[in-house]
Amino acid sequence: MQDRLLQHFNASIETKAQAAELLPPYIEHAAGMMVASLVGGGKILSCGNGGSAGDAQHFSSEMLNRFERERPSLPAIALTTDTSTITSIANDYSYNEIFSKQIRALGNEGDILLAISTSGGSKNVIEAIKAAHDRDMQVVALTGRDGGNMAALLTDNDIEIRVPSDVTARIQEVHLLVIHCLCDLIDCSLFGEE
Ligand SMILES: O=C(CO)[C@@H](O)[C@H](O)[C@H](O)[C@H](O)COP(=O)(O)O
Ligand SMILES: [Zn+2]
Numbered sequence: 001m002q003d004r005l006l007q008h009f010n011a012s013i014e015t016k017a018q019a020a021e022l023l024p025p026y027i028e029h030a031a032g033m034m035v036a037s038l039v040g041g042g043k044i045l046s047c048g049n050g051g052s053a054g055d056a057q058h059f060s061s062e063m064l065n066r067f068e069r070e071r072p073s074l075p076a077i078a079l080t081t082d083t084s085t086i087t088s089i090a091n092d093y094s095y096n097e098i099f100s101k102q103i104r105a106l107g108n109e110g111d112i113l114l115a116i117s118t119s120g121g122s123k124n125v126i127e128a129i130k131a132a133h134d135r136d137m138q139v140v141a142l143t144g145r146d147g148g149n150m151a152a153l154l155t156d157n158d159i160e161i162r163v164p165s166d167v168t169a170r171i172q173e174v175h176l177l178v179i180h181c182l183c184d185l186i187d188c189s190l191f192g193e194e
Contacts, residue, residue, distance in 0.1 A: 112140055138157050
């Protein structure tokens with residue numbers, strides 16, 4: 001069992017090392033998009049399934065409350081939290097529409113969608129991206145594997161941050177690191193480096 005645990009730690013370290021080689025320019029670009037949106041009065045909507053739903057909420061709570069320093073609240077909404085809305089959309093229409101229907105109501109031009117999926121194949125996240133485009137929102141996509149159908153949907157105005165791994169857990173571990181990097185860059189851009 002100790003060997004097994006060590007394999008998990010080493011695999012996570014290895015994936016993060018590979019991600020460190022590839023992802024910083026994409027993370028900086030995504031943070032710039034988010035800062036521009038916030039400065040222009042926009043907000044960030046986030047979504048994902050399972051562990052990625054947790055990531056979507058992790059990000060929004062750090063925006064709405066705080067990350068590592070005292071600063072004003074920043075506008076963000078996780079689309080994964082309102083069980084009345086989610087269950088009614090899934091019940092009356094389809095699970096694939098649980099995020100897109102919310103985006104069509106809450107999303108405005110200039111807002112950003114943070115779309116999180118390790119496979120890039122979750123249909124409700126794909127529908128969310130389509131709805132964001134319809135609302136003239138840009139998309140920051142956190143993906144893994146080959147980016148799936150999500151990657152194919154993105155335009156030049158969007159950005160994909162794709163973790164170089166085929167293992168869901170490893171991809172999620174890097175997604176959380178990317179989220180903390182985004183929070184830090186947003187705080188530094190808006191409130192100065194500490
Ligand atoms: O957290 C985990 C696995 O580590 C699971 O809950 C996982 O997030 C779920 O199976 C999701 O439905 C996977 O969706 P996606 O990442 O492919 O979009
Ligand atoms: Zn998990």
